[in-house]
Amino acid sequence: MALxxxxxxNPKGGDGRKNHHLPGSRSGKSVLLFLLLLLGIxxxxxxxxxxxxxxxxxxxxxxxGEYEKAVASYDRAIEMDKYNPDLWYNKGLALTGLGRYExxxxxxxxxxxxxxxxxxxWLSRGAALxxxxxxxxxxxxxxxxxxxxxxxxEAWNNRGTILADLGRRxxxxxxxxxxxxxxxxxxLAWNNRGTILADLGRRxxxxxxxxxxxxxxxxxxDAWNNRGxxxxxxxxxxxxxxxxxxAISLDPIHEYAWHNKGLLVPTLEEDTExxxxxxxxxxxxxxxxxxxxxxxxxxALEEEQLSGWRFPLVIAAxxxxxxxxxxxxxxxxxxxxxxxxxxxxxxxxxxxSLKRR
Numbered sequence: 255m256a257l258x259x260x261x262x263x264n265p266k267g268g269d270g271r272k273n274h275h276l277p278g279s280r281s282g283k284s285v286l287l288f289l290l291l292l293l294g295i296x297x298x299x300x301x302x303x304x305x306x307x308x309x310x311x312x313x314x315x316x317x318x319g320e321y322e323k324a325v326a327s328y329d330r331a332i333e334m335d336k337y338n339p340d341l342w343y344n345k346g347l348a349l350t351g352l353g354r355y356e357x358x359x360x361x362x363x364x365x366x367x368x369x370x371x372x373x374x375x376w377l378s379r380g381a382a383l384x385x386x387x388x389x390x391x392x393x394x395x396x397x398x399x400x401x402x403x404x405x406x407x408e409a410w411n412n413r414g415t416i417l418a419d420l421g422r423r424x425x426x427x428x429x430x431x432x433x434x435x436x437x438x439x440x441x442l443a444w445n446n447r448g449t450i451l452a453d454l455g456r457r458x459x460x461x462x463x464x465x466x467x468x469x470x471x472x473x474x475x476d477a478w479n480n481r482g483x484x485x486x487x488x489x490x491x492x493x494x495x496x497x498x499x500x501a502i503s504l505d506p507i508h509e510y511a512w513h514n515k516g517l518l519v520p521t522l523e524e525d526t527e528x529x530x531x532x533x534x535x536x537x538x539x540x541x542x543x544x545x546x547x548x549x550x551x552x553x554a555l556e557e558e559q560l561s562g563w564r565f566p567l568v569i570a571a572x573x574x575x576x577x578x579x580x581x582x583x584x585x586x587x588x589x590x591x592x593x594x595x596x597x598x599x600x601x602x603x604x605x606x607s608l609k610r611r
Contacts, residue, residue, distance in 0.1 A: 305334035309341055316348050324348040339365040343375055346382070355385040373403025380412060392416050407437035411446060418450055426450050434466075441470040445480060452484060460484045475505035482514060491518055 303311075312327035328345035335341060346361030362379035369375060380395030393416045399409035414429030427450045433443035448463030464481040471477050482497030495518050501511035 303330075305331040305338070305341070308334070309344065312344060312348065316344070316351065319351070321348045321351040325352070337368055339369040339372065339375065342368070343378065346378060350378075350382065350385075355382045358382045359386065371402050373399045373401075373406055373409060376402065377406065377409050377412065380416070384412070384416060389416050389419050393420070405436055407433045407440055407443060410436065411440070411443045414443075414446060414450070418446075418453075423450055423454055427454070439470055441467045441474070441477065444470070445477065448480060448484065452487065457484060457487050461488065473504060475501040475508050475511065478504065479508060479511045479514065482511070486514060486518070494518060 308327045308331035312324040312331065315321070315324035315327060325345060325348045328341055328348060332338070332341050332345065342361045342365040346358040346365070349355075349358035349361060359379065359382040362375060362382055365375045366372070366379060376395045376399040380392045380399060383389075383392035383395055393413065396409060396413035396416060399406065400413055403409055410429045410433040414426040414433065417423075417426035417429060427447065430443055430447035430450060433440060434447060437443065444463045444466040448460045448467065451457070451460035451463060461481070461484040464477065464484050467474070467477040468481055478497045478501040482494040482501065485491075485494035485497060495515060498511045498515040498518070501508050502515070505511070
């Protein structure tokens with residue numbers, strides 16, 4: 255699964271984006287409301303506040319991560335102005351922050367009925383449907399988003415992600431191409447493009463996309479891991495190791511980089527094996543080389559038997575990756591039987607860093 259941009263609570267009206275304002279002067283109330291919020295005090299006399307005041311309060315609460323309070327504030331605003339699509343949109347963002355995707359979807363559906371030509375609303379609706387695993391419906395929403403906002407790179411990126419999830423890789427690539435054409439400095443779209451190209455076997459082009467990612471985000475360990483993955487697939491093992499090393503230097507517990515680096519041991523020259531040792535000392539226990547045969551698998555590296563200390567070194571690397579995966583809550587702890595089948599399998603990073611707008 256490729257990375258998808260989903261909704262981050264970013265309310266309309268609080269960041270220069272469009273918002274529905276009610277008639278009449280609110281300057282005095284706004285100053286008072288600001289002071290109360292600055293002190294962390296909620297107004298007691300709610301009946302004295304307008305829908306706009308409650309909306310502003312909800313926006314401020316969202317920015318502080320107080321999503322439950324924000325939902326309550328938006329509810330008060332909606333009671334006074336239920337046909338304002340921005341209020342429904344903002345409530346949906348707050349619910350998204352709470353992981354309540356069904357409720358968020360209901361809000362986005364209300365918003366799109368009121369303002370059916372707003373690309374942002376369809377984009378958010380698609381993200382909620384995607385989070386619920388309703389991919390076909392999400393695609394329909396993203397189709398509407400790119401129809402009403404053809405220059406929104408984020409909509410094209412998310413459309414590509416859903417198409418990839420549906421196995422429609424060529425169409426997904428077209429969407430990612432459009433996303434990077436509109437926003438050439440978007441590292442997420444370049445990463446997703448690289449993932450799809452790698453899946454399609456177009457490895458050189460995948461590497462070019464990952465090159466762009468590390469150019470834009472040189473301090474992102476995920477980007478270096480993915481670049482290493484592309485080089486690994488191309489048989490450029492020394493360069494791949496350098497990328498994995500860079501990822502690990504930026505994130506010492508990056509489980510995917512440790513795993514992928516462990517797969518490089520059979521390919522390295524003697525002078526680079528020393529540099530790889532997890533403890534900076536050679537790991538040797540006299541393992542029989544005949545016990546180190548690798549099972550076959552799709553996309554596997556050339557089968558080799560490891561002699562001496564090299565086999566336990568690989569096992570140590572994969573064990574380290576397994577421990578890190580378990581500590582991060584990403585899976586069960588590995589036993590030896592579950593480690594061995596993974597030795598020939600690379601792990602391109604696809605869904606570890608779900609980014610939000």
